Amino acid sequence: MDVLQSLLIPILNPELLGLIALGTFAGIYVGAIPGLSVTMAVSILISFTFSWEVYPALALMIGIYMGGVYGGSRTAILLNIPGAPAAIATALDGYPLAQKGLAGEAIGIVTVVSFIGGFIGIFALALFAPLLADFAIRFQPRDYMLLAVLGILLVGSLSGDSLVKGIFAGALGIGLGSVGMDPLTYTERFTFGTDALRSGVSFVAVMIGMFGISEGLMQLHTVNTAAVKQKIGRIIPSWPLVRKHLPLGLQTSSIGTVIGALPGTGGDIAALIAYDHATRVTRNPEVPFGKGAIEGLVAPETANNAAVGGAFIPMLTLGIPGDAVTAIMIGALFIHGLNPGPMLMVEQPDMFWFIVSALGLANVFMLIFGLTGIKIFVKIVELPRAMLLPVILLLSIVGAYAVSNSLADVYWMLGFGVFGYFLKLYGYPLGPVILGVILSRLLDDNWRRAIISEQESLWMLLKGTLASPLSLVLFATVILIFVSKTPLWGMIFRKKAG
């Protein structure tokens, strides 16, 4: 009964319903317009909504997240520019369809399969998160510590061109998260004797700098790229077409949910793996992959939307974000006084069911907005970036200032923006930095709990890790990620292949 009541909160409250609709609508545009990313939008939004009640703030952010993951496909199809990394695979077959004058059909089928994928991810969240939370209550501090390391490592290894740069970025994030007074002993850490650093570096300033300003500065390199004009035909797909691709869609939705649920992986990786799966299981596509195969649209789009629900599973049950957007969402929950993790499910189950319901509604709104207003959409996407960029930069500045009405935060944001710009230019991934900032406290607290419970003995900690099946699996995975990136691993596998 309580579950039903919580599920009905966003449905029966017109304000929340309106915010989810608005968020989804805005998310589609944010995701679609190259240069605007969901991560950027959600990070800017946190600063504007932090004084709100938690439900309206979450309703808006969930809408933007769901709409944004889908919206990336629009420009991938129309302009061959994926609006978001999760739509990279969509461009491979979407753009050839647009070149044949079938952009409307491509957008139509993508919208419907995104909706199907989205629901499968949400269903998995509703089904498995409570089970995982029950299990997670038994996690030891060392397991949380290992999970935090695993999350940062996975994001580091998958989001950049080098694991070492990913680890550097993750460690940098943990270091940034440690700045200020240690909450347990009130010892100053990395404050260099300055008062401004005693309360720590503003998480929102780091986030907006890294994802708003640095992205804006990167976009300046291609600011004058002209938009390509497109024609739109039929949009709503026929039922036989949907039915034909449903089996593949269900498979790739499951792939998307599982990959989204792994700490550190998100919709972009899910979409690429699903595309790869589709190329292997589709024996005779009507049109070859890469030339406009519908299967090449169905697979990544079901997977990336299913990954949204999947990414909420570790976030809500373990407090470990699935990707950069969920890392920012965790930050938002912290700002609103909530503590994502197994205790959230025990102490505030209403929050969990509210999120499930809001995601479901956002998915429905995505279908409605996805199948309507495409012609206006095409006009907006064609807006020159040179006009959009100053607005994004202005919103970033206002956002950083609004958190605590402090100009110092604007300077921090600018500093991290310029630093993030150089990191990006030289191939360092930024996702691990934010993940590191978010997970720094979890890692530090649990490391200290774990080592104190083992009488400050590393040997005892290792013995404890090897004796527990869960700790052992996590530890082995961390080691495996390291080893798999070493030259030794490559040599072994080359020899075997030879």
Next chain:
Amino acid sequence: MQTTQPRRPGELVFTILMALGSLFLLWSAYGISGFEALSAPGAIPMVTAATMLICALMILRDTLRRSPVTSEKLERDILPLPVVVTIAMITAYALLLKPLGFVPTSFVFLAVMIRYLARCTLPRALLLSVVIVAVIYLVFRLVFTVLMPAGIVPEAEIIAWVKALFAGKGN
């Protein structure tokens, strides 16, 4: 770890700065609690800074091995003029926000940036800036209730006047 991409302009300097910065952070982390205990407040910061230093040295070794790219230039591909101008404009915005206030600073920022980046006519840039600042102000000041510095604009008086106008209409 070794990548085959050529070394970009400025990459070597950036990597050296990262290594030096990591070394400084390791020294600062050591200063927190030294090697007092594994559970000491400085333990994770030390491991973190040491990890950064090791990674930075590995990246530096890799960067030194790669040959510099010949087709890229620092002033064209790494720090082109629009990037430098934008950073300068954001800094100027931050400096002027308190004394001038949100509305005039944002208006000037947008007008200059749109004119510079989109190369449109001055009247068009001014008109667009007015519309955008008005929308941002209405949405963020009224919907999100974000307080921005009023500066030289008598914001409180204007809001009171608008409220009085509507109150008068209602009577």
